[in-house]
Amino acid sequence: MAKTAAEYFENLRESRVWRSIFRSGTGTSTLHRSLAIQQNIFLHLFSTKVRRRMLNFSATWYLGTLTFGTFVILVVTGILLMLYYHPSVPQAYADTKDLQFVVSSGLFLRNLDRWSAHAMVLLVFAHMFKVFYRGAYRPPREFNWVIGVVLLLLTLLLSYTGYLLPWDQLAFWAITVGSNIASAVPLLGNKIHFLLLGGNLVNANALLRFYVLHCMILPLAAFFFIGIHFWRIRKDGGLYTQQSEPAAVRPQPVGKEAQ
Amino acid sequence: MxxxxxxxxxxxxxxxxxxxxxxxxxxxxxxxxxxxxxxKNHFSEWRHYQKSYLRMIRGRGDAVTLQRHFRGGIQQMWLPELGAVDRCTTCHVGQKEASLVDVSTQPYRRHPVIPHSSDQFGCVICHRGQGAATTVEEAHRSTLAWEQPLVPTRYIESSCGQCHRASFAGTPQLNQGRALLTRFGCVHCHTVKLPDGSTMNATDDPPPLSHIADKTTREWIFAWLKDPRAYAASATMPNFLLKDEDARDISAFLIANSTPVRDDTIPISSAAQKSAPDPQAGASVYGESFCASCHAVQNAAGNLVGGDIGPELTRVGSKVKPEWLQAWIRNPRIYDPRTAMSHYRFNDQQADVLTGFLSSKTDSDLLANVHLDPATPEQIAHGKTLVTEYGCASCHEISGIKKPERFAPELTRIGSKPISLLIFIPGMQHTLPDYIVNKIKQPRAFGTGLKMPQYNFNPAQVDALTTALLSFTDQAQTMPAALTVPAMAVSNYQPAGKAGQLMNDLACFSCHTINGRGGDMAPDLTLEGSAVQRKWLDDFLKNPNTLRPALIRRMPKFNLTDAEIATLSDYIMTVYQTPAFDRDSMPESGYSSSQVEQGRQLFYSKYACQSCHIIDPKIDKGYIGPTLTQVGSRLNAAWIYRWLRNPQALRPGTTEPNRNMSEEDARALTAFMMSQKGSGKQEAKKR
Amino acid sequence: MTDPPSKDKKDFVTGVDSNARKSPRRVVFVTRRTSAQVKAVDEDQVQTFPEVLFRALVAIEVLSILLVWIALLFNAPLEGVADPSHTPNPAKAPWYFLGLQEMLHYFPPVVAGVLVPTLVIIALIVIPYFNINIEAEGLFLQDRQSRLRICYVVAVAMSLFLTYFHVYVALVPTLIVIAFMLLAAQSSPQSASPFRRYLAAQPLSYWIMTWFLFELVVLTVVGTFFRGPGWSWVWPWRN
Known part of the structure; x- marks a missing residue:
């Protein structure tokens, strides 16, 4: 049974249509497998080979991978939630209630989005500290560390803007408390506060603004920086291995890298 | 590797x-x-309830009909103008099925018949709870995401009060609660802003204390402060649960702070003091003046007899000084210009007798154990602090102490107060109704340093107050005007000129309503000028007799002078007229005897008026409406005619039914009425 | 699969790596005059497809299963509709900002809300650009006495500063980290205990980051669980 399924799948992979999409072919040779990475617009960000040592759980705890995983969950659940949500007052709250009481599995979607958001913030922090303690920020990976810091801020902003959307007491006052901090900036404080909320108070304008940020601007920015982050792993010499590299290695001219 | x-x-x-x-x-x-x-979605609660409903109806005789009415899936009523989405009928599937009268298990019970349709008002507006929810817990109880649980059925009338701002027959408990809030002065300290923008006003009329030393003694104040109900079972004043020292100091301050008023005490002549009070004569003046219409006295059985507009007089002799009492009886407005008490024009002898009669109503036990040393300045100063702290000036006028603003929490939206903002005492349910009930019953149990005094309400009164308070919701404040039944506008009507002064002096508004202002004990006089004949009015003011023999409360005799009567009558006949018709459009007399006879027939047979009214005291037994024996010399023909055609047009809410009389019938009846001059009987009654 | 070198004609040897599956074929030309020498051991490598890619997918799926179960069992918090007139007490920011909010309790907003976060972000960004962070030398392995002196001065200064503002919540982690630093100063790579050898090897950047992580966790946990009405201290296990 399993064998026949595998055969069907093999046949599918041999078909013209499949070949037109995936050009790497069906071989199991190193060449084929390298092509599978190189000829895919998304996968070509990664190197075709990875040091076997880096597959160990202890090396990375897979924290970067898992953070990206939560991001994917958030995009999927977020898009589904957008189908049921109006960013207006007080409809936003009624929509949240409808998700809970009327929409099939709506509550599950909202739960998953919420808990994944918390998980992502936790994982981003964990990833950052893991990278630091392994010393993986060292040259030539300085810039990728900076991108990581940017992604940390983007994650916090994504979570923070999403916090307001249910328009309940928790959301309203968390955003009020959080945004009031911005008012403390010398000279420009109130202007920044106004810019953030689209007014002096958390109201319908703030909700719309946070919605656009949460569903459009910040996810796009996050995709952009995640792309760079992944690509720079390859460009900076693959995943950092403590033992193989001397402590103060200087950046090497491009092209001398093996992979 | x-x-x-x-x-x-x-x-x-x-x-x-x-x-x-x-x-x-x-x-x-x-x-x-x-x-x-x-x-998980498939096994949701509401699906379970719908399935078991279908199982339940399968075996019934009316299964086919019920099956046809049943609609599966989530049901909802959307009421955009109320901002409500009620999904209660998702589980309460049979609430409209009249044939489910035998089903007593929820959620399948049918809804009792009510005047409103659930399609128009939904469920939550009356029952509260979370209408959008589709789980039992979320819909009925207070959760993190929804403060307001279902309102218990015993307080359900509170929901009526969100729209029905005037009192009406369907909600006796709510009406009582609202009346208690004003009658017991709750709204002196607690502001209640009504949705129409007005503020609830108290009707308890607490006495001013600026001149109290003229009126009573420090010992009595002490005893009263310690326990008002020891003096009068009907005391409006609550018990502040004061310590002896505190009551001592407050009484010291009130006496020291009091300033005398000129002429508000009349020394009792030694002769009058010596002459033994004649209880018979005193009781007779008390009775003739109908003091009992407003004041109550406890009888031997311990029951209160009399009205509750003025204070109870059972032990008044232990309270007031006789010299003050006499001055008060002669003219109460000297001591308190705003009192609800009428200025009777008693002669010296009447005043003497009445003073003696009332002064004899003492209770030797009341002040037996009160022994106060002369007050020290420290005590007086402490008393002043206490008076400020306890907010005495919220109710009483006290010279030198300003009426505190917002002394107690505002109750305008108490019915929607979030539970998270409440502090509960151990052992009580964590619900808003239970909080209110306990706050009324035992206000001081909620913590130390609280000032709210102890009232003595019975359980029914507590429930009524709770119902009224629960009706002050956010929803009531934002209810679309189209859905509300407005309250009667509060009027500050004030009659003009000399007649106006006279009417204030006589405190007409304590009992009568005119143009929306005044009490409800006596008839509304707004259209009195259109209704009555001048001569009758003059006679009545001179010597009031009752139109309704079944009533104990009567218009008292004020001993007015002829000039005063003329002033009042002129004013009433000129000003209090309806613009709807001309008083003189129909003749007072000159109706043909056939017309009168036709009227008599209509009276006794077609309309059977004698079931409520009396024309011939020998045969007729109607006591619901006023006696009509002398209606022909009391009312105008035009008024009678208009009244017969449509009584509600002249006096909204009157008990008199609208019989839709033809013009001809009304004319005949009017003729019959006008023939009832009843002069002989009137004379007989006067004596 | 080595070709036998033809000794007569050519003055070089050629070779082909035999392990073709694991690394690309490399052809070696070694001239006679030089000797072949391996400078670095080439690490064993695996193809990204399918080895790494599917491992990553499995990891993501395991996490997803975990999150799906959490989402099935625990409902996301939802309170009453937003009401500007009813301020909950305490009004709390999202948990990841509660460290900041906790600091706002002690310091003026311009310090706790603006200065500190800005400095933290700047500090994080510049980490890889300072050699002090790149050196992996143990802090006290060189110059021990003067570094220990600086350590003392910083410790006393921070303790005074935090005590002055009554920030005992932040003082405790600071003191603990300093205690470990002093322990590290007393340790050396020759210490008997492996933990002390580990401490001795830690550079300055390690100590600063650890202190930051410790403070972040403690302040966030305190802000989340130990703060009640009016931002007063409450014990979470007491209702």
Whole structure:
């Protein structure tokens, strides 16, 4: 049974249509497998080979991978939630209630989005500290560390803007408390506060603004920086291995890298 | 190649084989986990209730009809103008099915018949709770996401009060509660802003204390402060549960702070003091003046007899000084210009007798144990602090102390107060109604340093007050005007000129309503000028007799002078007229006897008026409406005619039914009425 | 699969690596005059497809299963509709900002809300650009006495500063980290205990980051669980 399924799948992979999409072919040779990475617009960000040592759980705890995983969950659940949500007052709250009481599995979607958001913030922090303690920020990976810091801020902003959307007491006052901090900036404080909320108070304008940020601007920015982050792993010499590299290695001219 | 890496690598292989196979296995687990969510949806509570409803009706005789009415899936009533989405009928499927009268298990019970349709008002506007919810817990109880649980059925009238701002017959408990809030002065301290923008006003009329030393003694104040109910069972003043020292100091301050008023005490002549009070004569003046219409006295059985507009007089002799009492009886407005008490024009002898009669109503036990040393300045100063702290000036006028603003929490939206803002005492349910009930019953149990005094309400009164308070919701404040039944506008009507002064002096508004202002004990006089004949009015003011013999409360005799009567009558006849018709459009007399006879027939047979009214005291037994024996010399013909055609047009809410009389019938009846001059009987009654 | 070198004609040897599956084929030309020498051991590598890619997918799926179960079992918090007139007490920011909010309790907003976060972000960004962070030397392995002196001065200064503002919540982690630093100063790579050898090897950047992580966790946990009405201290296990 399993064998026949595998055969069907093999046949599918041999078909013209499949070949037109995936050009790497069906071989199991190193060449084929390298092509599978190189000829895919998304996968070509990664190197075709990875040091076997880096597959160990202890090396990375897979924290970067898992953070990206939560991001994917958030995009999927977020898009589904957008189908049921109006960013207006007080409809936003009624929509949240409808998700809970009327929409099939709506509550599950909202739960998953919420808990994944918390998980992502936790994982981003964990990833950052893991990278630091392994010393993986060292040259030539300085810039990728900076991108990581940017992604940390983007994650916090994504979570923070999403916090307001249910328009309940928790959301309203968390955003009020959080945004009031911005008012403390010398000279420009109130202007920044106004810019953030689209007014002096958390109201319908703030909700719309946070919605656009949460569903459009910040996810796009996050995709952009995640792309760079992944690509720079390859460009900076693959995943950092403590033992193989001397402590103060200087950046090497491009092209001398093996992979 | 190091050995630990090998180890973990082989462990992986042992568990999953190669990564692709592992991916297959984990993907399967992932999809299975994902599939639980829709499965959970399938076993939701509301589906369970709908299924068991269908099971329940299957065996019934009316199964076909019920089956046809049944609609599966989530049901909702959307009421955009109330901002409500009620999904209660998703589980309460049979609430409209009249044939389910025998079903007593929820959620399938049918709704009792009510004047409103649930399609128009939904469920939540009356029952509260969370209408949008489709789970039992969320819909009925207070959860983190929804403060307001279902309102208990015993307080359900509070929901009526959100729209019905005037009192009406369907909500006796709510009406009582609202009346108690004003009658017991709750709204002196607690502001209640009504949705129409007005503020609830108290009707208890607490006495001013600026000149109290003229009126009573420090000992009595002390005893009263300690327990007002020891002096008068009907005391409006609550018990502040004061310590002896505090009551001592407050009484010291009130006496020291009091300033005398000129002429508000009349020394009792030694002769009058010596002459033994004639209880018979005193009782007779008390009775003739109808003091009992407003004041109550406890009888031997301990029951209160009399009205509750003025204070109870059972032990008044232990309270007031006789010289003050006499001045008060002669003219109460000297001591308190705003009192609800009428200025009777008693002669010296009447005043003497009445003073003696009332002064004899003492209770020797009341002040027996009160022994106060002369007050020290420290005590007086402390008393002043206490008076400020306890907010005495919220109710009483006290010179030198300003009426505190917002002394107690505002109750305008108490019915929607979030539970998170309440502090409960141990052992009580954490619900808003229970909080209000306990706050009324035992206000001081909620913590130390609280000032709210102890009232003595019976359980029914507590429930009524709770109902009234629960009706002050956010929803009531934002209810669309189209859905509300407005309250009667509060009027500050003030009659003009000399007649106006006279009417204030006589405190007409304590009993009568005119143009929306005044009490409800006596008839509304707004259209009196159109209704009555001048001569009757003059006679009545001179010597009031009752139109309704069944009533104990009567218009008292004020001993007015002829000039005063003329002033009042002129004013009433000129000003209090309806613009709807001309008083003189129909003749007072000159009706043909056939017309009168036709009227008599209509009276006794077609309309059977004698069931409520009396024309001939020998045969007629109607006591509901006023006696009509002399209606022909009391009322105008035009008024009678208009009244017969449509009584509600002249006096909204009158008990008199609208019989839709033809013009001809009304004319005949009017003729019959006008023939009832009843002069002989009137004279007989006067004596 | 080595070709036997033809000794007569050519003055070089050629070779082909035999392990073709694991690394690309490399052809070696070694001239006679030089001797072949391996400078670095080439690490064993695996193909990203399918080895790494599917491992990553499996990891993501395991996490997803975990999150799906959490989402099935625990409902996301939802309170009453937003009401500007009813301020909950305490009004709390999202948990990841509660460290900041906790600091706002002690310091003026311009310090706790603006200065500190800005400095933290700047500090994080510049980490890889300072050699002090790149050196992996143990802090006290060189110059021990003067570094220990600086350590003392910083410790006393921070303790005074935090005590002055009554920030005992932040003082405790600071003191603990300093205690470990002093322990590290007393340790050396020759110490008997492996933990002390580990401490001795830690550079300055490690100590600063650990202190930051410790403070972040403690302040966030305190802000989340130990703060009640009016931002007063409450014990979470007491209702």
């Amino acid at each position: 190091q050995s630990p890496q090998d180890k973990s690598y082989s462990l992986w292989h042992k568990l999953f084989g190669d990564p692709i196979r592992a991916f297959g296995v984990v993907s399967l687990l992932f999809l299975m986990s994902l599939a639980i969510a829709p499965a």
